[in-house]
Amino acid sequence: GFDIAPMLKSTGNVTYDPGFMNTAATKSEITYIDGGAGILRYRGYPIEQLAEKSSFLETSYLLIYGELPTPTELEAFDQKIRRHTLLHEELKGFFGGFPREAHPMPVLSSAVSALSTWYQDSLDTSDEEQVELSTIRLLAKMPVIAAYAYKKSIGQALLYPDNSHSLVENFLRLTFGTAAEPYVMDPEIVKALDLLLILHADHEQNCSTSTVRLVGSAQANMFASVSAGINALSGPAHGGANEAVLKMLRTIQAEGVSPEDYMEKVKNKEDGVRLMGFGHRVYKNYDPRAKLIKQTAHDILGKLSGGDELLDIAMRLEEKALADDYFIERKLYPNVDFYTGLIYKAMGFPEKMFTVLFALGRLPGWIAQYREMIQEPGLKIGRPRQLYVGHPERDYPTR
Numbered sequence: 496g497f498d499i500a501p502m503l504k505s506t507g508n509v510t511y512d513p514g515f516m517n518t519a520a521t522k523s524e525i526t527y528i529d530g531g532a533g534i535l536r537y538r539g540y541p542i543e544q545l546a547e548k549s550s551f552l553e554t555s556y557l558l559i560y561g562e563l564p565t566p567t568e569l570e571a572f573d574q575k576i577r578r579h580t581l582l583h584e585e586l587k588g589f590f591g592g593f594p595r596e597a598h599p600m601p602v603l604s605s606a607v608s609a610l611s612t613w614y615q616d617s618l619d620t621s622d623e624e625q626v627e628l629s630t631i632r633l634l635a636k637m638p639v640i641a642a643y644a645y646k647k648s649i650g651q652a653l654l655y656p657d658n659s660h661s662l663v664e665n666f667l668r669l670t671f672g673t674a675a676e677p678y679v680m681d682p683e684i685v686k687a688l689d690l691l692l693i694l695h696a697d698h699e700q701n702c703s704t705s706t707v708r709l710v711g712s713a714q715a716n717m718f719a720s721v722s723a724g725i726n727a728l729s730g731p732a733h734g735g736a737n738e739a740v741l742k743m744l745r746t747i748q749a750e751g752v753s754p755e756d757y758m759e760k761v762k763n764k765e766d767g768v769r770l771m772g773f774g775h776r777v778y779k780n781y782d783p784r785a786k787l788i789k790q791t792a793h794d795i796l797g798k799l800s801g802g803d804e805l806l807d808i809a810m811r812l813e814e815k816a817l818a819d820d821y822f823i824e825r826k827l828y829p830n831v832d833f834y835t836g837l838i839y840k841a842m843g844f845p846e847k848m849f850t851v852l853f854a855l856g857r858l859p860g861w862i863a864q865y866r867e868m869i870q871e872p873g874l875k876i877g878r879p880r881q882l883y884v885g886h887p888e889r890d891y892p893t894r
């Protein structure tokens with residue numbers, strides 16, 4: 496019943512597109528997705544090939560600089576990042592200021608935001624050298640910040656990074672190691688985590704990435720923009736799905752419901768339950784990342800937990816869903832989160848850390864998108880329009 500005519504008279508034509516379902520806010524050369532065909536490519540390279548042949552470090556380079564590095568370039572990139580892993584001692588004091596039971600996501604976003612206070616030169620986003628330095632600092636320090644957020648939550652002392660280790664190894668060491676007991680590196684776990692990070696590294700204009708671009712379009716620096724992206728990712732509708740999958744599997748286990756009965760509940764839309772980890776706004780086919788991670792889920796769970804009841808439930812749900820008309824008709828397939836939570840759990844990460852791991856993976860994507868945006872000639876500040884549907888003009892009442 497809303498009359499749009501007066502508004503159009505004052506503002507000209509606008510596109511009304513809630514949720515930006517059909518509006519491209521930018522051109523981009525970074526990531527290509529064809530949801531119908533189940534295709535994901537970074538800079539033109541299929542995710543399947545990167546998953547098999549690349550590393551998270553190399554994929555980060557590819558996303559940020561546009562081309563795969565030569566071995567010499569990769570080595571230089573690696574060394575630069577290793578040199579920047581230390582956090583300012585005063586920044587470490589920051590972690591003690593939060594409640595012990597704090598969720599690590601707001602701790603992560605606060606500490607990343609606070610990086611601007613130590614690196615004040617980074618505030619000038621027109622300085623290419625500063626943009627490059629902020630890139631390296633973020634890649635090097637965010638895993639350390641993430642590990643410290645976890646350490647504080649369990650009341651353990653913070654370890655110093657050891658730069659003889661790679662980015663991913665250092666993160667595992669800082670998270671699970673203690674001064675009393677060094678972390679024993681398992682190459683299979685390092686590789687699995689590396690793969691998970693590659694699979695999360697970019698996903699074009701999702702909510703957190705669009706947030707990074709929008710904040711950055713106001714010429715806010717990279718730390719501020721990435722911190723905003725972390726906050727967007729903290730929302731359960733975006734970064735929290737893998738936690739939700741695990742919660743669902745645990746409920747099924749605790750209530751002793753069979754996966755078959757649970758599926759009936761989902762199909763009848765009883766209490767609004769959905770099969771968590773299924774369906775995707777963009778993929779109306781098998782999520783290619785889910786396909787890649789499925790085998791790893793089996794390998795890691797087989798190795799670490801010697802057969803896991805939750806994985807068994809997950810596999811039975813998956814098998815049922817893929818053969819069920821309800822899911823086939825609606826093109827509902829498992830998404831990447833159907834498996835990641837199970838793998839993270841088997842690796843020893845508490846559920847609160849799942850979204851943090853997502854953030855670590857997505858970081859190179861955020862950086863690449865931020866850099867692409869600020870290099871755009873004639874960049875415009877992001878400023879969506881609205882349809883005003885409130886009161887017409889009225890007078891302040893005389894009482």
Ligand code: ACO
Nearest residue numbers: 732733736761769770771772773774775776825827830832
């Ligand atoms: N289980 C059961 N039914 C589902 C599911 C599901 N997981 N997902 C969608 N449907 C049904 C809906 O009920 C609807 O049915 P209807 O036509 O009979 O009403 C139909 O499929 C279409 O659903 P929409 O909600 O319109 O689909 P949309 O593309 O908007 O939603 C979403 C995508 C939000 C991911 C949805 O599939 C969902 O809620 N999935 C479960 C949560 C989840 O795994 N989220 C993670 C997404 S991936 C990520 O964030 C990295």
